[in-house]
Amino acid sequence: MVSWTGHIRRIGLTPSANQALLRKRGFPERDPHAKACLEMAGGSFIEGFGVAAQSSTAVEATGTLARIDGVRRGFAVEGAAMAMAIRDALPLGHRHHVADLLEAADEHIYMIHVGVGWSFARLPRPLRRAAARGLTDPTLTWLALDGYGFHQAFFHTDKYVKRQYIDPDPPLPTHHHPGYAPHAIDQGIGRALWFVAGADPHRALRLIEAFAPQRHEDLFAGIGLAATYAGGASADELEELAERAGRHRPALAQGSVFAAEARTRAHIAQPHTEAAVRAITGLGVTEAAAIATRSRPSGHTVDGQVSFEVWRRRIMLRWATDSKSPLPGTDRVKEGS
Structure with missing residues (x-):
C-alpha cells in the first residue's frame, strides 16, 4: 500500500504525461510506428518517475518496475533514477536513494546513471552534488552528463539544437577532467x-x-544509441544512415554497441534491437554487447585520458576489427587515444 507521503511525492514531483508527446514538443510525427516508439519511451520514463517518487524504498520501486514489460522497462528505470536523485537532493528523508537503486537494479546500471543526469537540469546548482552522491563508478559517471544533455535538447530544443548552445559552466558529477563535459553532454544531445x-x-x-x-x-554516437535503444526506423533506413555517416560511422556504431550492452545486461533486448544493431554495426546484439564488456576500463583515467572516452575509442577500434569495416576514419581510431 502506498503511503500518503508517497502520494504527495508522486503528485508534487512527477511531470505531466503530455510532456512526452511529440506534438507537445513540436517534433515531427512522421508515421504511426515512429510516433509510438518515441512517445512510448517518454511515457515510460514518466511512469517510472512516478513509481520511484511514491515508493518507500528502492527495493519496493524495483519490484514495481520489474513488472513493466521489457520494451518499456529501461526507460521507466531511467525515470525512476531521476526521481531518486531528486529525493537525495531534497532535505527530507535519507540521502542514499540512488545508491540503493543501483544495488537493487544493478542490471540497469547504465540507465540509472543517465536518469540521474536528468535531475541536474531540474535542481538548483547547490543541490546537484547531493543528487549525484550515489554515483561512484568513475567511468559510468559521465553518463549522467549524457542524461543532462538529452534533457536540455529535448526540453530546450531551440536553444540547444537550433542555436547549438554550449553550456559555459556545465554541471559536473565528477571533478576529474572537466574539459570532457561538453563531449559527454553532446552525446546526450545526439540521443535527443x-x-x-x-x-x-x-x-x-x-x-x-x-x-x-x-x-x-559525439552527436553521431548519441544518434546510434537512441536509434538502437528506442527504435522507430526500419533496418533499411538505418543501413542508409550508417552509410551516410561516412567517417563518423565508428562513432555511430559505438552508440549502437552501448545500446546493445544496456539492453542485453538488463535482459530486455527486443527484435528491433537486433535489427538495429545489425543494420548499424553488421554484428548481432550478443557480439556487440561483448565488445562493450570486453573494452570497459576502470579508474578515472587511462594514461591520463578520461576512462569513458578510452572506452568509446576501444569500442570503435574493436568494432572496426570485428566487422572488418573498410570505412574511412576507422584507421584513425586508436585504442586508448
Missing part, C-alpha cells in the same frame, strides 16, 4: 536529436550537419 527528428534518419543527419564539425562525432 533522434527524438527531435521524429526517428527520421534523413532529418537527423540534417540536424547534425548544422552543428560545428568538431561536435559531429
